[in-house]
Amino acid sequence: MPEPSSRPDAFADFVSLLTMHQADLWAFLISLMPGHPDVGDVLQQTNIVLWKKQSQFRPGSDFRAWAFKVARYEMLHHLRSRRRDDWVPMNEQLADTIAQEMPDRLAARQPRLAALEGCLAKLRPQDRKLLEHRYQKGNNLESFSRASGRSVSALSVTLFRLRTALRKCVANQLQPNEGTP
Amino acid sequence: MSGDEMEREIQLLIDGDLPPERVAALYRTLGDDPAARELYYDCVALHQALGYRLSRGSGSRTQSTAVEAGLHRQRRRSVQLSLVTAAAAVLVAAFILRAVMTETPAALAHLNEAPGTIYTLDARGDEPADRARLDEDTIVTLTQGTLEVSLATGSRAMIQAPARFSLASPQDLRLDHGSAFFHIVPADHGFTVTTRAFKVTDLGTEFGIHAGNDANHEVHVLKGKVSVTTFGGKTMSEELEAGQARDANAVGQLQLIPPDPAAFLTELPPALPELHFGFEPAPGSAIPVSGTLPKAARIKASYRNGTGNVTPPTLVPGKVGSALSLKGDGDFVETDWQGIDGDLPRSVSFWTKVAPGTPFTHMPAVANWGEPRGAFTKWKVMLAQETPDQPVVARISLGVVSYDGATHLDDGQWHHFVAVFSGAEGLEENFAIYIDGRREPLKRRQFAPIDAPDEKDRPDTVTVSNASRPLLIGLSVDPRPGSFPGLIDELRIHAGALSEQAVQRLYADGQGQ
Numbered sequence: 001m002p003e004p005s006s007r008p009d010a011f012a013d014f015v016s017l018l019t020m021h022q023a024d025l026w027a028f029l030i031s032l033m034p035g036h037p038d039v040g041d042v043l044q045q046t047n048i049v050l051w052k053k054q055s056q057f058r059p060g061s062d063f064r065a066w067a068f069k070v071a072r073y074e075m076l077h078h079l080r081s082r083r084r085d086d087w088v089p090m091n092e093q094l095a096d097t098i099a100q101e102m103p104d105r106l107a108a109r110q111p112r113l114a115a116l117e118g119c120l121a122k123l124r125p126q127d128r129k130l131l132e133h134r135y136q137k138g139n140n141l142e143s144f145s146r147a148s149g150r151s152v153s154a155l156s157v158t159l160f161r162l163r164t165a166l167r168k169c170v171a172n173q174l175q176p177n178e179g180t181p
Numbered sequence: 182m183s184g185d186e187m188e189r190e191i192q193l194l195i196d197g198d199l200p201p202e203r204v205a206a207l208y209r210t211l212g213d214d215p216a217a218r219e220l221y222y223d224c225v226a227l228h229q230a231l232g233y234r235l236s237r238g239s240g241s242r243t244q245s246t247a248v249e250a251g252l253h254r255q256r257r258r259s260v261q262l263s264l265v266t267a268a269a270a271v272l273v274a275a276f277i278l279r280a281v282m283t284e285t286p287a288a289l290a291h292l293n294e295a296p297g298t299i300y301t302l303d304a305r306g307d308e309p310a311d312r313a314r315l316d317e318d319t320i321v322t323l324t325q326g327t328l329e330v331s332l333a334t335g336s337r338a339m340i341q342a343p344a345r346f347s348l349a350s351p352q353d354l355r356l357d358h359g360s361a362f363f364h365i366v367p368a369d370h371g372f373t374v375t376t377r378a379f380k381v382t383d384l385g386t387e388f389g390i391h392a393g394n395d396a397n398h399e400v401h402v403l404k405g406k407v408s409v410t411t412f413g414g415k416t417m418s419e420e421l422e423a424g425q426a427r428d429a430n431a432v433g434q435l436q437l438i439p440p441d442p443a444a445f446l447t448e449l450p451p452a453l454p455e456l457h458f459g460f461e462p463a464p465g466s467a468i469p470v471s472g473t474l475p476k477a478a479r480i481k482a483s484y485r486n487g488t489g490n491v492t493p494p495t496l497v498p499g500k501v502g503s504a505l506s507l508k509g510d511g512d513f514v515e516t517d518w519q520g521i522d523g524d525l526p527r528s529v530s531f532w533t534k535v536a537p538g539t540p541f542t543h544m545p546a547v548a549n550w551g552e553p554r555g556a557f558t559k560w561k562v563m564l565a566q567e568t569p570d571q572p573v574v575a576r577i578s579l580g581v582v583s584y585d586g587a588t589h590l591d592d593g594q595w596h597h598f599v600a601v602f603s604g605a606e607g608l609e610e611n612f613a614i615y616i617d618g619r620r621e622p623l624k625r626r627q628f629a630p631i632d633a634p635d636e637k638d639r640p641d642t643v644t645v646s647n648a649s650r651p652l653l654i655g656l657s658v659d660p661r662p663g664s665f666p667g668l669i670d671e672l673r674i675h676a677g678a679l680s681e682q683a684v685q686r687l688y689a690d691g692q693g694q
Contacts, residue, residue: 023230023233026229026233027225027226027228027229030195030229031221031225034194034197034225035195035196035198035199035204036197037197038313041313082293082331084293084449085448085449085451086201086295086296086449088201088205088208091208094208098211098218101222102222105223105226106226113230113233113234116227116231117234131235134235135231135232135235142681145681151620151681152680152682153685160189163192163224163228163231164185164188166231167188167227170227171223
């Protein structure tokens with residue numbers, strides 16, 4: 001068991017920082033290893049490393065930058081040790097660009113979640129059911145196809161349209177409200 | 182590429198469904214085009230947010246997801262996210278300590294699967310949440326495809342379906358049945374593999390084992406040394422070196438057999454194991470056979486003309502390279518491959534073209550094997566025409582039961598034909614026919630009474646009997662005059678049920694997409 005910080009306040013602060021950055025770390029890893037089934041494993045390993053190295057973290061320094069750096073290192077380590085023939089890695093240059101740009105893009109996360117909540121509320125029940133099915137681990141479109149009687153290709157098209165619509169809806173909600181003429 | 186097309190490619194990439202060649206192209210675009218990256222970041226953020234918002238804690242694979250779900254519940258109770266408050270920090274700390282930092286026992290091994298692989302994990306009656314993790318005594322049942330078992334030490338096994346196995350300890354794998362390759366590192370010296378017929382102990386080596394459902398199990402040493410001890414009525418022990426192979430029979434005798442190192446996959450294949458007939462020109466009269474099925478390279482195939490003589494086949498420009506042209510006068514391709522047995526999942530895919538007006542009332546096979554006389558004992562994929570005035574359609578025939586597609590195939594155009602038997606329990610339909618990437622509505626036909634009419638149809642393909650025929654291309658295993666009159670290209674026999682996406686990929690590959 002790693003040694004938590006000796007100061008209770010520092011310990012709570014560290015836990016808060018670690019917790020607050022979970023979603024961003026997750027998205028960061030997805031952006032660097034898109035479609036890879038082990039994103040969750042790498043995030044888990046990143047959390048463990050951050051926890052074990054918490055004594056190296058100086059309160060007031062940039063936790064976010066440190067956490068993303070650790071996440072990228074853990075990702076590289078994981079990809080080297082668990083090579084998959086069915087997954088194409090990014091070249092280093094693209095990975096560098098994404099690692100540099102993605103953290104800034106994730107900064108405004110809370111408004112995005114609130115906007116997404118509103119956009120999801122506008123969906124038809126059957127569309128929401130398809131999304132829920134897709135985003136519950138272990139559920140693929142084939143099992144939904146069997147249950148719903150719709151072909152996988154038709155469901156795939158619907159899923160594409162839903163996600164595109166949600167992305168645009170979130171973007172619209174985040175636009176500054178300029179009022180009506 | 183339009184914006185919609187770009188977004189589709191990005192979504193497929195994030196879902197892990199984009200074919201490798203399109204992944205490389207998309208990476209190039211992302212590298213060159215800042216606007217494409219902006220879209221990519223938005224799609225990733227949405228994907229993560231949907232995963233966060235819609236996933237259920239109980240179904241989550243990772244503890245981090247559980248952290249997220251816990252935090253989410255917490256957030257819903259607050260108007261504003263306020264993790265820096267003391268109360269929230271205490272809650273979060275407790276949650277983190279429990280969910281993130283709880284020590285998880287190390288797995289004995291990890292499982293990597295080849296595309297199309299289907300397996301179940303049974304850990305004392307439960308399906309574990311983490312399907313990539315292999316714990317002690319978890320029984321793995323591999324229905325189709327290939328699994329790699331990776332031990333922490335670097336040792337690994339490559340196990341091909343159909344198989345059932347478990348790890349009794351880090352150094353003891355129990356293989357009930359299946360075909361497996363083992364690469365054992367020095368740290369695992371003494372690693373054992375136990376089947377119903379024998380125990381093989383590693384003495385620093387690479388070896389392969391075929392453990393069938395019968396008592397005859399084979400061991401082939403590829404590198405180094407093993408010792409093998411039988412369990413039959415008679416106990417025999419022997420040390421074997423590279424290039425040696427033994428078969429253990431039902432009474433525990435070890436018999437010398439030819440070594441067959443090519444029969445074992447040493448790496449995960451990129452797709453379901455398959456046999457492939459590309460019908461490309463080759464010296465002599467032999468027809469090249471390739472693929473990732475065990476023993477694919479040893480399979481012999483040759484063309485026989487209408488008078489039964491082995492001659493070079495007639496090859497014409499095909500869908501990919503050249504295609505096999507059969508006259509229909511009894512000419513065909515014979516092989517010495519027994520085919521897929523029993524009710525194991527299987528798929529057959531190929532391109533075909535037949536001239537308009539060509540009769541198919543003699544029901545010639547494109548590819549078939551098994552015993553011709555039983556109700557379900559053959560597996561025949563064919564073009565069928567019930568009467569001269571009816572259209573030519575795709576058909577899977579098992580014996581007295583068949584399934585017909587709907588698309589008319591005698592139009593002088595190339596068509597991609599895929600026949601699938603899934604073998605899965607609980608499906609509405611176990612059979613599927615795809616023409617040009619689209620699933621056909623199926624019409625069931627029954628030509629004679631059967632013993633259990635209420636049970637779902639399943640093949641019971643008999644591959645080992647006096648009446649069984651091996652894989653024949655163009656000629657029916659049941660005695661019928663004539664043979665297939667048309668072109669056949671890119672014939673593949675897949676050891677498993679192809680998914681709809683895999684069918685569409687094969688179709689797109691043939692179209693040059």
